Amino acid sequence: MFINREYELNHLEEEFLKDTARFVVIYGRRRVGKTALIEEFGRNKKDFIYYLADQQSQTQQIESFKQQIYEYTRDDFLLKMRFDDWDQFFGYLSKILPADKRLVLAVDEITYLIKSTPAFTSILQKYWDTFFSGTKIFLILSGSLVGMMLRDVLNYDSPLYGRRTSQIHLRAFDFKHASMFLERFDIEDRILLYSITGGVAKYLLLIEEDSVREFIRKKIIEKEGFFYQETIFLLSQEFKNPNVYLSILKAIALGHTKLGEISNFVGIDGKKITRYLDVLQEIGVVMRQVPVTEDPLRFRKSIYHIEDNFLDFWFRFVMPNRSRIELRDTKGLLDNVMDLMPDYASATFEDVSMEFLQGAGREGRLPAQFIHWGRWWDRENEIDVVALNRNTFDILFCECKWRSRKAGVDVIAQLLDKAPLVNWFNERRREHYAVISKGGFTKKAVEFAEERGVLLFDLKDMGEYF
Template sequence: MTFYDRADELDALDTAFESPGHDFHVVYGRRRVGKTELLKEFCDDRPHIYFLAAQEAEDRQREKFVEKVADYFDDRVPRIDGWDEALDYLGDKLATERLVVVIDEFPYLVDENDSLPSYLQSFVDEQLQDTDSMLVLCGSSVSTMESEVLGHESPLYGRRTRQIDVQPFSFQQARDVIAYDIEDAIRSFAVTGGTPMYLTLFDYDRSLDENIRTQILSPTAVLYNEPEFLLRTELRKPARYMSILEAVATGHTTPNEIAGTTGIDSGPLSKYLQTLRRLRLIDRDVPVTASAKQSKRSRYRVADEFLRFWFRFVEPNRSSIEEAPEIVYDGTIEPNLPDHVATTFEDICLEGVWEAIRRSELGPYAEVGRWWYGEDEIDIVGLAPDDDRILLAECKWTTEPVGHSLVSSLRDKADRVRWGSPTRDEEFALFSRSGFVEGLADDLNDNWSLFSPEDLKNLFAAEK
């Protein structure tokens, strides 16, 4: 498999390993995000021991770990009775050779023995720190990694020398994988999101609709049951979580709307939402002008584009897909895909705003996000408190060019955004899938910026 991007993460690992002294790295992130591929790429040309934990009995896990260590050193496998002895054995070997030791899917080991972090604390304090070797603990269960390795209550707290929270690819990063033109790339990203595994399953020599049919709507395809599999690996009873994700994916975004759709009371719902946020499956938004902690105007959104697509189009139509996937695609997905893509387009435009800020094509802004109040909404608002300046932008994924009516609408809504002083500076931007009516740019002053998909393509490509 081709390895894509992750240059910053690789540089961090490279720098740490080449520096004198020991290193204890923690690498974590959602499943399928590419943590294992990152570590394999890093280890490829270095002396290393890579151990992938499995969901099996503790004794067998420990035996396999010791066998890995013994095999690397061409040693007879010793008799080991506990994790403390296994780590002592590793420590003795690290005293003779510098290498990288990766323990992948570490949460599986903790599930079988919750004392393991304490044994590792002793190993780091008494043996690893006297070497030039690197220990890497990696895990997909974000909650376990944050509590059992990074949390204040963990015996390992304060021992790590660096942590890497591996995120899905941004649209800009995903463009290295998505070999479509810019407009189809946006549509494709709205289906796969930035998860490397999902991106690389698509065949970009085929059309997007072919990829959806073969890679998602086929009951034998990996992605057909992927979200259900992910939830079952994280949650013992995923049914209610799936109903919440479906509700959010189909446009019920406030707590009251989610409760009304799912039938879950507000008390339990709050706990379910917190769990889904901890698993990074949903995000909570508040208007960019409001306090995230104090605002009551919360909206939730599915944090991954593929999950949003699946819970909107696949989960509600499972029975029909089993019988007639073509009818589901032609009758449900294809006519509603533009509306689905429009939400993704807003996120990509938000990414474009940050890139334009970095390149000084827009003014500097400290915060950028969505804004709404009552019936009014603005897709993107940027705040520059020190300069008393505000950015207001709209994003339109329509088949018609944007014209003067959107300009007037945005100006009117700008007056209703209560932020800054009455004399604040205002900057405007429009993003349009189908470009702009002739003469619009000439009718606007220098406070306005217009971006077509081709402009976004050039903006993202300029960084490379």
């Protein structure tokens, strides 16, 4: 099942049509769909070699790669050859691979090769410079260990720096495209499931159950469930010593979102904890947030949140209850998780609401065009979604209510009262308002909104868009 990725596929096809050698790097967290993208791109390519690396020794990796090359070249002498290292292997490839054909050579999970042979990137650079760059090869390097990909493949210090012709940072699907995996569920359950899995393709494909409750029971809080140990596996692959990172993510998931709060929870000095947070931001696990009206470089009261929905869910509900899960004492735990899901999913509902409003803007359904999107808060107040256009001085304030009862006049009135607290071009701006409510609106709220030009949306509106 291959969904979307139209932009990335189009980019690869455009690169493929060029006459010179191409060197494309694809990276992104595990399970996000990098392999599927490469396979879809190579589906109709006549000259296509795909090698999936794994955690073997260098000798075994070369043997596996050699077999894939043989399947394409049918060079019997290649099978008889024994290569002591990658230098010898690439030296032989430079003699047998065609220089005048548009050959796609895809090396997936290259970080395993770098782990077993740190000099691999230097060797590849040597043969790119002396052979591959003068051919019509289309080289793809793909990797899931984002930190290693940034450091050893893309970074300025990497031997491969300056060789790539393009790169694709493959990210999780947004809610609109994730919904394509979840069409049998209604919009409310899709939001709940997205709050657990995020837009990670593999996770979405694993949703085989008929309800959110059964999915959590079978796949997450049973010892044998796919997701139970998933976070430990992910972080152990990314970091040699994941314990501090585990503690930081647990702190954030439990609501300790300010730098000082995280530092106190983990028990590490603020300056040192910042370095760990920088790494988590670099690999796309954690995001530093500031109010959308503020300058991120100057604002000092930022907060941190876990950008990956699955990791956020796991640290909120699985990690604190691992002893119970190990003892299979999960009936009460499942009830507890389901009771807390409405509160937990409210943050995801705000993200989905922002995506919905952005889509409405593209369709011309908003009173202005907005460029910058985010949240706003001060010490006592917050507004769920605020969007700005610094060219036209338009500003949109939106409140998101993830609750079953209908939103009343008070919700709209509170939003109108909070808007003047936002200090942003106060004398010049044009203000716009919206409220998105899961439970809909009372008749009085609808009348109140119409009188004041406040846009109202509910789950039915969202379901029609998504």
